[in-house]
Amino acid sequence: MPNETSKSKKSKRSRRAAQREAQREAPREATREDPARNELISRSLESAQQCLLQQDYGTAFVHYLLVLNLAPVLKDFARESFRFTLFKWADELDSIGRIQDLFDSYEQALELYPVDEVIVNSMGEHLFRMGFRDEAAAHFHKALKLRPDFPEAKENFYRVANWLVERWHFLMLNDHGRNRKYQLAIQRAVQEGFSTVLDIGTGTGILGMCAKKAGASEVYACELSKTMYELGCEVVSANNMADSIKILHMKSLEMEIPKDIPKRVSLVVTETVDAGLLGEGIIESLIHAWKNLLLPPPNPEEPLSTPSQTGRVIPAGATVFGMAVECQEIRRHHRLCVPAVGGLDLEAVGEIRSPVSCSVDADESAEPYTTERLSRLPGGFTALTEPCRVLDIDFNNVQELEGLCCSKTTRLRVPVTQEGVVDALAVWFQLHLDQENSISTGPQENTCWEQAIYPMQSPAHCSVKCGDELLVEVSCRDAYLRLCCVAVVRDGQTFHLDSMEDDDGLISQSNPEVDLCSALASLQTRHDTPANMFTLECSEIALLNNVTYHNSFRTALDKLLTSLRASQETQDPEVCCSEPLYVLDVSEGFSVLSLMAARLGQDSGTVLRAYSSVEKEQHQALLQLLGQSNGVEESAVEFWLSQVDDESALLQRPASEKLWSAIMLDCIETCGLIRQRLMEKATLARCLLEDGGRIFPERIIIHGLLVEADTLLQESAVQGTDPTLGFNIAPFINQFTVPVHVFLDLSTLECTHLSDPAELFTLDLMNTNNNYDSRDIRVRVSASGRVTAIPFWYQIYLDADLTVSTFSQDSHWKQAAVVLQCPLVVNAGDWVRLTVQLHKSSISITAVREEGEEATAAANASA
CATH class of the missing domain: 3.40.50 (Rossmann fold)
Incomplete structure (x- = not known):
């Protein structure tokens, strides 16, 4: 999470000196024509400083507000004291839960100092801690615009930028095939007469601009994210379409006619789909659009109806596919896989599961699925079934959409084609833009989508063999697509994974042991499993494993x-x-x-x-x-x-x-970054140790290597100099580029290693004298190519002999990588000088090829 509030630190002596100086200067600086006003300013300034000495920050803040509103000329003089007062008062309000008063105080402060980057950044930190990530990230970005070299704002912004502009935006804009298919579908619809258009969830505005370029007479768009709304407005304006595309900062569900748009449109374009297709609310938004914003669909009984009288949606529909997979990486993040760790027996506590579940007894807060890119999972996966068709949806049929939300649960029988353990159901879809253009999000495709993963959460260890069938329940409860493997059919008998009941709901009475040994021995069901059930986060389960x-x-x-x-x-x-x-x-x-x-x-x-x-x-x-x-x-x-x-x-x-x-x-976040304020905590911890006491770990060595990985470039910025579909988008969205890629699986990253691993930096938590702020190292290039990134990981020394690596097969940590937006061309045998700097918990790396002066190239990035 972002750093704690940045505070102005002044000793009592310096504050008293400032107090005396202010008392001398205030009457001189204030308006001389109004003695009573000047007296009020002087007394209020003195009272503010007296309250500061008494640690009455609330009263001091009120006095400062009065002074600075009456005498704006004192703003520069009082800036540091005002900041200190604001931050102390905000911390006090936070501690007693007066959140509205806290943000009111910041709003008042920003009215006085609208371009003060420290106050802007501090408000962002409070917003982030309250869970307002989008608003927080916008404040960090604003602070960086005000002062590009502000390290606290930079670190905060880099850590939350994934929420501000999600990384898939870059992948999507770099996916030329996907963009071209959407453009062709929109162009064909507009040419057929669907010329009034609404772009739902417009993002950068690219689909709306495609419609306008194709000749649409009216184009409207809506976007809920404030940051993406502002970005979309910038992009549309830069492409000279600000007068012809109206973008609204709101959800489409809130739009009304004629309040927001003058009349119903003939075409809705959208890509509000996630890995599970329905998770971004496309069903609800399309039902609302058909009823309130779109012209009615064509009536089959009236074939003479024209496009100007009817409505259409792009995409026209979707087909959902799924298959059962065996995958150790998925298993160890969702189920307890080991009987004991660190001398502790874990089996007696009952069931430990992740919060991702579609089962009937799942908690209301449970997520129905998580997402993974199957092709990049460490250790890979094994398909236990052929892909099966799970669901077909027609987005142009409002009755079907309405029925989907209230339809009963259906059951699929999926034949098992490979022996193994069912760890999850993997789901993807084919998006039908129109009759000729479609996009697949399957595991074999290279798209901006991952696959939806529905992990097995039953207490049974579900082993299957060829000839078995899986019974999979499918529903769309709460507008989410939900899949749950509930039973295995073997030799005509149905074994439920939760209760081990037969298909009539009765526990088999003939001979349970014989039945399970002969018909389903590999399910390995424990009859003595305690009733206790605990939920841990996926990363916590992986840690426990x-x-x-x-x-x-x-x-x-x-x-x-x-x-x-x-x-x-x-x-x-x-x-x-x-x-x-x-x-x-x-x-x-x-x-x-x-x-x-x-x-x-x-x-x-x-x-x-x-x-x-x-x-x-x-x-x-x-x-x-x-x-x-x-x-x-x-x-x-x-x-x-x-x-x-x-x-x-x-x-x-x-x-x-x-x-x-x-x-x-x-010390290390699951995503692969150093935890914030780690060195500050270590400094305090050292002071609280008895003689012979230890901090664990005692030191951390950061390792890294040079790689060529186009994938990381694609995920971090819009690449190339050519406009996207002819539109100028890259300069605007690339301002949100974050030069560090987190949650990286280096073992499966498609890349070329251009050097051997090297020690980049050392953090000594036990001996502060051994630490440094910057280090230069030379890395020998082992293969020719372009250095596009520097992945890094950590060797954690618990003591001089015992170490744990964050880059190992059973690690619960991911890795991270500095991405160089200007790749460094190198040849085998070259030397690259890396300058590694540490500011708090933020690492900066500069890479320079050591060669002749004219050929030296540099690329800078910060993590």
Whole structure:
């Protein structure tokens, strides 16, 4: 998440000096013609500064507002003090939940300082923490426009830009085949007489501009995202269509005639489809459009009706396909796959599943599917069935669309063609633009869409063989396409994956063991599975399945505890038996490290108190149940966040006279970036360690290599100098280019390695004297090509001997890559000098080919 609020830091001495200076200058700067007004300004300024000294930030803020509204000439002079007051007051309002007052304060501040990049950036940080990602990212972008070298805004913007302008926009605009097919379909419809057009979810405005270029008489468009709306307006204006295309900042569901558009249109164009086809609400928006915004569809009984009297939708419809797949990568993100980690038995706690589920008993907050690009999954996948047709939808039939939302669940029988374990149902679709043009999002296609993944969530381990059939339920509840594999049919018998009932709903009474062994032995159903069921995020499940990570932590902790016990015995053997050791785990999300430490303490006879930063009640309940099932005393683990008032106190001591024996920091985000404020936390943590205590990890080494990967270029910016379909779009959307690609699977990335891996940077969390801000390294080029990116990952040193890599087969982390927008042409044997800089948790890399002066090329990027 973005950095915490940027604050002006002044000592009391400097504030008093500023106070005295202000008192001298205020009367001189203010309007001299009104002595009473000047007196009010002077008194209010003095009161503001007195309130600051008394830490009464709310009153100080009110006084500053009065002063600066009455005497704008004091704005530059009071800027730093005003910022400090605003940020302190905003933090106070945030802590007591007065959110509206917080944003009102920022609005008042921005009326006074509309182009103050620090205030703009700080408001963005508050917006982001409140969940307003689009608005937050827009503030970060504005702050960068005001000051391009503002590092805090740059780091914030890069981390949230994926929400501002999603990466698929670049892929879509780089997909010349897709763009041309849409253009041809729109052109044909307009030439047939469908000349009044509404573009729903216009984005950059490209489809609306295609309609206008094809000769449409009227073109309207709507866009919900404020950022994309503003971008679309810029693009349309740059292409001299601002007077002929009206873009509305609203949902199409809110549009009315004649309030928003003067009359019904004859053609709706849209691409509001996600990987699961219906997830962006296309059914609801098209039903509303047919009833309120579109001319009626052609009447088969009136063949003489003309396009000017009828309506049409592009795309005309879609066909959905699905197949069952076996994939270890999907499995380990959605189901617990290991019986134990770090000395803890996991099997006794019940079922642990991800929040992605279409089952009947799924929580209301459960997502029906997630998305993956099947062709890039580490370890690949195996198709267990042939692709089957799941659903056909006619977007030009409003009755069919209405019936889809309220239709009953249907069942498909899908023949199994390959033996294996069913881990998920993978779904894609073919979008029929018109009778001649269609687009496929299948796993073999190279499009901007991923595939929808419906993971198996039943307690049964579903192994199948050739000749079996899968029973798959299909519905469109809540406007989402939902698929759920509910049963396996083998040799005429139906075995339900949840209850193992027969097709009549009755548990087989003849001989359950014999039936399951002979007919469905490989389902491996556990009859003793406890009733408990816990939900963890996909990344948390992948972490729990990472045996290497937990076993390495256990070994490192064991070594530390042994060392500390030995030190205690040397100093005072009697104290050794009674003096507890304190261990703090401040991992993000769910973590069992504190429980592992408590178990280690008990096994070794050490009095140890472990503190966990786990916040969610369900997660605490899971840890407590894990502790009980593993014989850990209930008093050995405490939940630390319930004992602290705010995040700043997270690393404080467990008691005033005690220090921590070990502090476990969560250093790397799942996406592949260093966690923000990591070095600040490490600096504070070092001050709170007892003699011999350790921070885990103690250091991190960043590794990287040079690659040529056109895929990363396609996903990070619109490529080339030629206009997209003849429209000038790239300069506008490319201003949102983020020079770092996150959630990267380097093992499956289509790329050419141009060098061996190299050490880029070291972060020493235990010894600050070993750290540096910048480092130059030379990398030898091993193959000729274009350096388009520098992927990087981390070797995490728990101690001098124990390490964990974020680039390993069982890693729950992804990798990241700096993308060079100006590729660097190199030949085998060349040397490339990389300048790596670290600002807070943001890495910047400059790549320069070391050759003759005239041939030297440079490319800059920041991550």
